[in-house]
Amino acid sequence: MIPSQVNYCFLLILTLIQFSCNEKKETPNNPLVSKFYDFEELIGKDYLIDDQHSYLGFKIKYFGYSPVRGRFNEFDGTVFYDTSNITSLSTTLFIDIKSINTGNDRRDNDLKSEGTWFDVAHYPYAIFRSRQVVKLENGGFELVGDLTIKDSTKAVAFKFEKPTRISRDWAKNEQIDFEGTAIINRQDFGVYGGDFWSSIMENGLTQLSDEVELELNIHCRRADxxxxxxxxxxxxxxxxxxxxxxxxxxxxxxxxxxxxxxxxxxxxxxxxxxxxxxxxxxxxxxxxxxxxxxxxxxxxxxxxxxxxxxxxxxxxxxxxxxxxxxxxxxxxxxxxxxxxxxxxxxxxxx
Incomplete structure (x- = not known):
């Protein structure tokens, strides 16, 4: 499991105060209102995100065209899910930034270095907490929540395909899979490695795109x-x-x-x-x-x-x-x- 490195007091304040408020927040398309749950609908419907069989990846354009892909190998997530009511889905996800893997050790070390890019010495985890689910006509859904990277928290909307049906593995665990994507701007989260990577080339594009596509293939399981x-x-x-x-x-x-x-x-x-x-x-x-x-x-x-x-x-x-x-x-x-x-x-x- 992921070792504890996030300041406990900070997390406790977020847990007990931030998410109990009823303040409305805005995204370009959706006014978000805090969701409310009955305990009978809540208890026991928590699924573990299986980090051994899930993929949390990203894609960013390099020199305007060439995509660079990477992933995070270690994360801890819980999903509350009811097949009869997709809009009740809720999740918290902690992503260990130290586990970043782009297939190049030198680049990975640079991304983790202190005072630049992700600066894992001071910000070891990214955190996502959902706030609203909007059901789509194709059976999929939009999951809107708060993504925290470094010291910035922004609303992000993931678009997910229709979830798989519940199945069972050899140990009688219930299983379900989700596949979704989102686009974020790395500058919104202070993820940059210096002026060079944001400079404009002759073709009018930046050395490294500000837009980053997040790619999620989530495998969840719950013991029966x-x-x-x-x-x-x-x-x-x-x-x-x-x-x-x-x-x-x-x-x-x-x-x-x-x-x-x-x-x-x-x-x-x-x-x-x-x-x-x-x-x-x-x-x-x-x-x-x-x-x-x-x-x-x-x-x-x-x-x-x-x-x-x-x-x-x-x-x-x-x-x-x-x-x-x-x-x-x-x-x-x-x-x-x-x-x-x-x-x-x-x-x-x-």
Missing amino acids: YFARYEDMDSTDIRKLILEEIQVNGFDKGMEMILESYSKEEVSLSGLSTIGYTLNTWKMHADAIEIFNLKMQLGGESKVVFNQLAVSHLSAGNNTLAKEFFLKSLEIDSVNSRSSEYLRLMNSSRN
């Missing part, structure tokens, strides 16, 4: 723990523990967990599966006990804080949910899951 449970082998210790809880109660199941953990028959990852499955069965109080046990055995982590936060949110305890999301952000401030949950909680009707 009900389906995973149904697919488990009957001898799987996780399934046996869950059956024990169903038949003989949670206390008996906890005894079985402790015994199995002492024998190394169930791992911390296995506890996550058990806790998530209990949440799927709406046994939220029991899920919270499982994740508390996981924290006792494995220590504090952004993952377990997120697990506790979602469990408390599912149980209707929004105050504790916020506390755990904030604890997760203290450990990793470029943690998109906590950031996106908090952002939508702050704009909820509840």
